[in-house]
Amino acid sequence: MRSKTNRKKYVKAADNAMRDYILKKYPKCVICNSTENLQAGHLITSKNYSTRWDEDNVFTQCRSCNLLHEYHPETFTLWYIKKFGLSQYELLVYRSKRGMKFTNNDLVLIAEHYKNKLKELEG
Secondary structure (H helix, E strand, C coil): CHHHHHHHHHHHHHHHHHHHHHHHHCCCCCCCCCCCCEEEEECCCCCCHHHHCCCCCEEEEEHHHHHHHHHCCHHHHHHHHHHHCHHHHHHHHHHHCCCCCCCHHHHHHHHHHHHHHHHHHHC
8 A cells, every 4th residue: 555655646746846847837828828727737638647747748727728628628739739730749649659657766757857847947
């Protein structure tokens, strides 16, 4: 049981570090430009670990747009394709199907990576 508890702690630390970085990198919702109730929104669900901490997959969204994405994913998908192109979207989808597994050490490194990127943004 202890190992699963530790695992959740490492996943949460990686998630929090990435969220903090993304919210700083994109200070408003990429869909509606709101600055209220901001979240790190995943184009491809965060349940998919292959792209969960992939910068090409996570952008700032307000709570409303992030919730809307669950029921109407085309809004976020079309924004992404318009911004980055269809080939980049297809590459992201391809990467999402890799079935990657992360060790606890990998998760620690992910958290450190995004903490360092946040420090760089903060200058």
